[in-house]
Amino acid sequence: MPPSGLAAIRRRIMSVTNEQVRHIARLARIAMSDEELERLVPELNNILDWVEQLGEVNTDGVEPLTAVIDQKLRLRDDVVNDGNIRDDILLNAPEAQHGFFAVPKVIE
């Protein structure tokens, strides 16, 4: 069996590094201390090593599954069927001002 893409990539990178985990945390927008990152590295590597066994499965010519139960996505009429519920939508906002969601400064 030819080496699968997954196995090949895993061999190339061997395992995720501290730096990579820091990058993933950054992408996921989760602040993490150095201790948390260090704890996560072996945990993520254990899980990734385990899922790597999918490399054993020959999937040549297999279409990735897109719908688990065969069905067509429906179209609905292009009309407004909801709305005028601004106050409902803002009801749970941590901070709302003048009918808007308020957030900390975006542009420095």
Added chain:
Amino acid sequence: MSELTLKTIAELRDGFRSGEFTAREVAEAYNDAVASARTLNAYTVETPEDALAAADAADQARGSGEIGALAGIPLGIKDLFATRGVDSTAGSRILTGFKPPYESTVTANLRRAGAGMLGKLNMDEFAMGSSNETSAYGPVLSPWRRRGSNVGLTPGGSSGGSSAAVAAHIAAGATGTDTGGSIRQPAAFTGISGIKPTYGRCSRWGVVAFASSLDQAGPMAKTVRDCAILLEAMAGFDPKDSTSLDLPVPQWEANLSSDLRGKRVGIPKEYRIEGVPGDINALWDRGIEWLKDAGATPVEISLPHTKYALPTYYIIAPAEASSNLARYDGVRYGLRDTPEGGNLDAMYCATRADGFGAEVKRRIMIGTYVLSAGFYDAYFTKAQKVRALIKDDFRKAFEQCDVILTPTAPSAAFGIGETTDPLAMYLNDVFAVPASLAGLPAMSVPGGLDGQGLPLGLHLIGNELDEQTVLNAGLAIEERAGFSARPEKWW
């Protein structure tokens, strides 16, 4: 414990209709039972006034000919369902205080049928867990204990509040959700029944999303008949869910029959795995005999990609979760944590660090990684290809059989804090996950007790849209297993 809380939903319905008792008496008995069982930590919010209001409406409507199928039945609702004006937090700190101004379709359907709500049920955070230990509210305690032991056991997860509540008679029935076994494993651990219908039967609208291609709601209850009654009320086409099946809801209860003559029961050889206790394999063998006794013919089948189901699931589910959980950003609802002088981005990072628990963070990280540039095809696309092969295994199997019988879980309930390795925890769902990946209806029914006096479940998997055969085989097992054990009240 009131006698009323020991009754099944079918018995409550019939007794209420015949005037043997009022719906208010039922609701009061349950409200009292809920308040006296707080040690179990099954409920995150109690809503006794909601249960009473529905009961009063049912009592007023009685005899009018317009009473709903669930008039006067008090239910527990998993905290994953949005309930108008009542905290809906998915067991997470990040949704602290979230009171949706809308109602999920499934709970709206139950209310329209006349059911009342006793409260919201505890669960693993965002339904990610198999033991209820990841909940921000702390773990639920199972009403069951090992014989001669007072060690606190898990009621399973993620629908652990639901399973504990039904088993402890503090809800007549409960809603659960199942992404990779979260209805079936807790049902097995607590000696109750639970069914996950075909993907698309129950609307996902208003159910907090975990992994959208897998998430399905379903009922958990004392009996197979009660599951059929509840599922009929919960299911149905909903234009607000793009994957909702536009099909009429079958009359599952009316068509219940334990006569399985002419049915073939598939026994997948790949489910005989190492390390499973002898009690569980022995129960599986008894299950085969029970279904034979009901008229079915066992056939050996093969589901060759079974061993790849769990790793496939642990790519797809975290990938979808990392995407779904991106919405928790501290802007629109729930928790916000802004570091001193921090900008918007710092607010996102701090809010999510503070609001998510360790298991949720772990899965978001895995999901983010497998979807990130350079790895997407190697992990996510590969997993979706293996998922197609798993689906195809079932398609071929159902050419040879009508329903599949396996154990529900590879162990009985374990102690709180006993399983600390994430991978070992994931193995709990080894028998449940393949049916989830294939979108198939599947059910757990209690089969007996193990050597330590803990319940074990049998698992039935049906073909697409064929909940009826699953329920009928479940009924055949229920009638023959004669499972009547109840946890001794210690709480």
